Amino acid sequence: MATRTVQAEAQSSLLPIIFSAIIGIAVIFVSGHVQAGALHDAAHDVRHATGFPCH
Amino acid sequence: MFTRILTSALFAGASAGLIASLLQLSFVQPVLLHAELYESGELVHFGAQAVSAHQDLGGFDAMRDGLSIFFTILIYSGYAFILVALMALADQRGAEITARNGLVWGVAGFVTVHLAPGVSLAPEVPGVAAADVYIRQVWWFATVACAGVALWLIAFGKSWVPWGIAAILLIAPHAIGAPEPDSFTGPVPTEIAALFAARAFGVGLAAWVLLGLFAGYFWEREGAREGVPQHS
Numbered sequence: 001m002a003t004r005t006v007q008a009e010a011q012s013s014l015l016p017i018i019f020s021a022i023i024g025i026a027v028i029f030v031s032g033h034v035q036a037g038a039l040h041d042a043a044h045d046v047r048h049a050t051g052f053p054c055h
Numbered sequence: 056m057f058t059r060i061l062t063s064a065l066f067a068g069a070s071a072g073l074i075a076s077l078l079q080l081s082f083v084q085p086v087l088l089h090a091e092l093y094e095s096g097e098l099v100h101f102g103a104q105a106v107s108a109h110q111d112l113g114g115f116d117a118m119r120d121g122l123s124i125f126f127t128i129l130i131y132s133g134y135a136f137i138l139v140a141l142m143a144l145a146d147q148r149g150a151e152i153t154a155r156n157g158l159v160w161g162v163a164g165f166v167t168v169h170l171a172p173g174v175s176l177a178p179e180v181p182g183v184a185a186a187d188v189y190i191r192q193v194w195w196f197a198t199v200a201c202a203g204v205a206l207w208l209i210a211f212g213k214s215w216v217p218w219g220i221a222a223i224l225l226i227a228p229h230a231i232g233a234p235e236p237d238s239f240t241g242p243v244p245t246e247i248a249a250l251f252a253a254r255a256f257g258v259g260l261a262a263w264v265l266l267g268l269f270a271g272y273f274w275e276r277e278g279a280r281e282g283v284p285q286h287s
Contacts, residue, residue, distance in 0.1 A: 013147065016057035017140045020064065024136030031129045033192055045119065046076075046126040049083040051169050051178040051255055053191035 056143070059277045064139040067269035068132030075262030076127035080120055083258055086251045087180060088112040093243045094182030100244045108246070131266060138164055138270050145211070146274070157271020158264055163206045165263035169256060171202035171225065175233035178255035180248045183241040186234035198228040 031043055032052045040047075040054075047054040089110055092098045098106050138160060142152045152160075172195045179185060205224035208217040241248070 013056040013143070016060055017143050017147075019057065020060045020136045020140035020143075024064075024133045024138075024140065027129060027133030027136065031126055031133065035188065042122045043126040045084060045087060045123045046079070046130060048087055048179060048181060048251075049079045049123075049255055049258065050127075050130060051173050051176075051259065053176065053185070053188050053195050054179065055181075055185065055188055 059274070059281060059283075060136075060139050060143055062277050063142075063270060063273035064135040065132065066273045067139065067266055068135030069128055070269050071135070071262055071266035072128035072131030073124070074265055075131055075258065076124040078258045078261060079127060080115075080123065083251070083254045084120070084123070085112050086247060086254055090180035090182060090243045090247050090251065093247070094180075096242070100242060131262065134164065134168065134263075135266060135270055138266065139274060141207075142270060142274055148211075150211070152271055152274050154268055154272035154275060157267040157269070157274075159267070160271060161264040161267020162260070163210070164267060165260050167202045167206055168199050169259040169263070171228070172198040172233075173252070173256065175229050178252045180241075180243050180251040182243050183248065184236040184239050186236050190234040194228065194233050198233075201225070201228055 030039070032047055032050065034040070044054065089112055092110060093100055098110070100106065142157075142160065146152050175198075176191060176195060185191065201224040205221035208221040208224075212218050212221065
């Protein structure tokens, strides 16, 4: 019974994993890589310190 | 499941990000501000007179440094979402996730997003010559993706085939080469640029090890709270 519950959960839980990864990638892309002026200036120091390509 | 990922990622990202931002402001920001004095032309390297290596760099700038703290927390929260998602995937496939082995996940994360791209695209001080930013971003994302897959294969692969593929994935971006500038025009002394890269890596490693530790800790704790069966 317990095994069946774990299996059922394993099959249905790939979606939240993919969704979370996409959120993470989107946050990194917007805060670290988008070149729009205001965003670039605000995040400038962090982008350099975090080793992202900047300018 | 999603609540567990969300909670673990938010707590781990915010706490590691806050510590990372304080480390950056203490150790990386002064080097960056020093470099900007050369970038702006206020100081000139190899000019008529030798320039003192000790400059007044100003104190805490509430607006500028406040934004840096905000964005550091944001970026590490983004990393936390990816890290915890991968931990969840590994957990599902039978791996045990704890605070202790979270440290190793943290080191792997550092290698993936800092060290692997940074080996050929070193953390830059402001003012250095560099190739077009879009091309560098494409190379950066491709290298991070290759390194991430490679480390997963090293960790969870069980034969020489995945390990061999991992080695190729780690080496290939550097064998192909990162986009380079046509000529060198950087006005910043090499001493400052080298210190900047070293500090960026050092702070990055510390932040990532903490991120892995916190992510593992919260993942374990949230699992116990939800009553998910623990691996023995």
